Amino acid sequence: MIKRKTTTKRGVLLAGIVLMCSTGVSLAQTPAPQAAAIPLDNLSAFKNPGKSWQIAGGVTADLDDENELETVEGTGVLVNEPSRRKKGTDLVTNMEHGDVDLELDYMMAKGSNSGIYLQGRYEVQLEDSWGVKKPTSANNGAIYERWDESRPNGQKGFQGYAPRQNVSKAPGLWQNLKISFQAPRFDASGKKIENAKILRAVLNGVTIHENVELFGPTRGAMGDGEVPTGPLRLQGDHGAVAFRNIKVTNYGKPRPELVNLQYKVYKGRFEAEPRYDSIPPEAEGTSVALTSEISPFPNDFLVRYTGTLRVKEPGEYTFNLNAGGGGGMMKINNQVVIPIDARNQRGTVTLPAGDMPFELVYSKIVEWGRPSLGIAVVGPGIREYVIGDQPAGGNNSQGPILVDAPVNTILRSFMDLPVENEDGRSGVRVVHAVNVGSPEKVHYTYDMDKGNMIQVWRGEFLDATPMWYSRGDGSSRPVGAVQHFGQPSFALAKLASPQAAWVKDSAGTGYRPGGYDTDKMDQPTFNYKLYGTTVKDAIRVMEGGKGLHREVTVQNPVENLYARLAEGSTIEELSKDMYLVDGKSYYIKVDDAGAGKPVVRDANGQKELIVPVRGKLSYSIIF
Structure with missing residues (x-):
């Protein structure tokens, strides 16, 4: 047996929790899945790079010089400097992707303009939008508009999406962009049955898009048709821009599932897990999903779920518990993955394929917190998804105000x-x-x-x-x-x-x-x-x-x-x-x-x- 050291937090919280070791399940230290970096020691990761593109060791922009970047020798930074002498062309990766998380840093020169085309077809705009108060679909971080020449003047551009707010930095400063993209879906005959989506885009730590449906390729796409997979494409014919730390996480593996869920609800303010044999439940039954709404009480209650976790893809999984307005504990295969006194309600384990016992306890004790219960799961080749209630937003609280x-x-x-x-x-x-x-x-x-x-x-x-x-x-x-x-x-x-x-x-x-x-x-x-x-x-x-x-x-x-x-x-x-x-x-x-x-x-x-x-x-x- 392995004993977990526990701490006191507003009472004794599960002192002396015993972790039962079970075959094929072990606590791990690193989250999954792993992102793959596009190497930037040369241009071999790209198809036929034009003369405006180069690899550098560093880059700087002057606040007063339009469309200019200065570079130093070395590797690790991808730089585009189009000019009359070096006509700019788009840069296309050898790698193709479907569902993907993309993260990168980029730097704009003063007055510059570029873009990132997911699958070569859907553009997220990059632009020097420093100081813009009311951003549009043409500004930094926007999802660029689609285009139809047959439409009336003034309406040719459509279905573009401005970022929620402009959080762009000054020219010459590194900006961080994270995009979660869901590729379009096709049936066996090749007919599109679901549109592509930007599930989330985060610029400089701020969510600027969420669940935006893309009804077709944006203006300037490398093709009018849509595909299950396609390359990344970096716009190179507009302005000076630099990139570094380009990381890609591909998805497509089957998700774990919760089945045979049963629940019991206990009334009271539980700051530690109770002895269940000493108190009768106020409600119990079966459920098809995790949710805090199973409780008939708005506050001061505990829900205990038991069931089976069905894992199809073995590997390392990270579980992030959303226990809005309280806290929780989770076990898999009789092993505590998230203890009730965990500060960040997060745990990582290595799981085999197969069916395993599952237990989740949720205690609602914060009066002003909005109740919610769910688990964000990420694993090998599996994009983070939520089982149960969606996070209540901001600190899982009411609002926002x-x-x-x-x-x-x-x-x-x-x-x-x-x-x-x-x-x-x-x-x-x-x-x-x-x-x-x-x-x-x-x-x-x-x-x-x-x-x-x-x-x-x-x-x-x-x-x-x-x-x-x-x-x-x-x-x-x-x-x-x-x-x-x-x-x-x-x-x-x-x-x-x-x-x-x-x-x-x-x-x-x-x-x-x-x-x-x-x-x-x-x-x-x-x-x-x-x-x-x-x-x-x-x-x-x-x-x-x-x-x-x-x-x-x-x-x-x-x-x-x-x-x-x-x-x-x-x-x-x-x-x-x-x-x-x-x-x-x-x-x-x-x-x-x-x-x-x-x-x-x-x-x-x-x-x-x-x-x-x-x-x-x-x-x-x-x-």
Whole structure:
């Protein structure tokens, strides 16, 4: 027997759970399936590449140069630079796909335009759409329109789909795109019986499309007909663009099934699994599917499902439990795969083919949470799918309660950051956060306990559901594409030397927050005292929504006072006063450093950009 160590969480949770080892079933550490990377050490993965395409070791775009990319020698980056001398052509993979998940990074030059054609026929648009407020089907991340010359003028283009919001980054910054594509279905005679679909498209961490049906090839497709499989095609005749980390996951294997499901419902608030022989169920029976709706109670209940998991394809499977408004536990073949006290309700196992006993327990204990019960399953050659209720969305809560920013808007809340804390664990809560939104769709969060910005984002403003629904927990969440700045830290610090470690806490700083003042446009300037000096911190949205301009004014600054403008895995100096931060995630432009000179230094395996502060400092965060 193998004993799992358990922890106490609002009571004793299944202390001493015993995991029974069974033949052919073992706990695994890595999720499935594995994505295959398209090699970018040469162009052999593509058919007859044109002269505009090359392999490089790195690439950079200038914010002021139209349709231009600069490359450095090496491998790992696919670059297209069409020009009069090198006419651009589309690039087509040797590989063909049906159902597929595609993930890649791409970089646009200023004013550039490109696209990704799934199966060579359905285009997801790539474009420099930096700062566009109301995106259309021609902008970055859009599903491009279909085209019919026989239609009247103004109606030739149709069935194009704009992204839900524009979360595009500036030229020269790497953007991440994930697409889940379902190929069209055909019967034995070759007749199409189901349209292709974009199941989901996620740009820079934000879902921009979901369950979009594609009724036919988009404009510029490599053929009018539709096929079960086809190649990836990268548009190359429009503009300069670069790609890296192109990963493809193909699907098509049979899914596991749940059969012979039975359920029992128990009334009560169960924070630990009960002894079922000591309490009678309030309801019981058979069911054709997992669902929380089997319970006759809205709150404070437990459902126990038992049945058989039928696996046709052996291999490694990952199960992600959606236990909205509570928690759950899952066993396969009498082995605990997801313990009830698991923090992320996720487990991975290696399963043989065949029928195995299945058990699932769901306890609904969170009053404000929307009840839902389902399992997202992913396995060898199997796209993630859901058995049971669909996730309730956002933290499985009611809502969403969205806060827009049609004018400059300030909302105070707790803010949870998905960054590593000082103990090495993930997750930091900022309790004195001020969220500042703008009609330019550029927003930020300020930490009043540190006198510093902790994140910026582009897109829509806030989801206030966890703060405002029912009793709430006081927190809100950004809705757009977020750039985090690591652990909350002070913007200013007194250093014994330019090499001294950055200040971690307020000890010895005399830090005292002083709130904020707003101007006629409701834009805040933050005030605080530090080392006996008075600091004013004014942050404003740049013209055109290009980023944020920050002006820090220090009255009677102490000696050896520094500002930390950025930290990240890399900081590259592009030109005088312009820097690329954290693997080309955002720019820092030093507008006025006074008498100080910015310095890039090493610090705990990271890079930091610091500058001495004499009285006034102004710089811009461009993203």
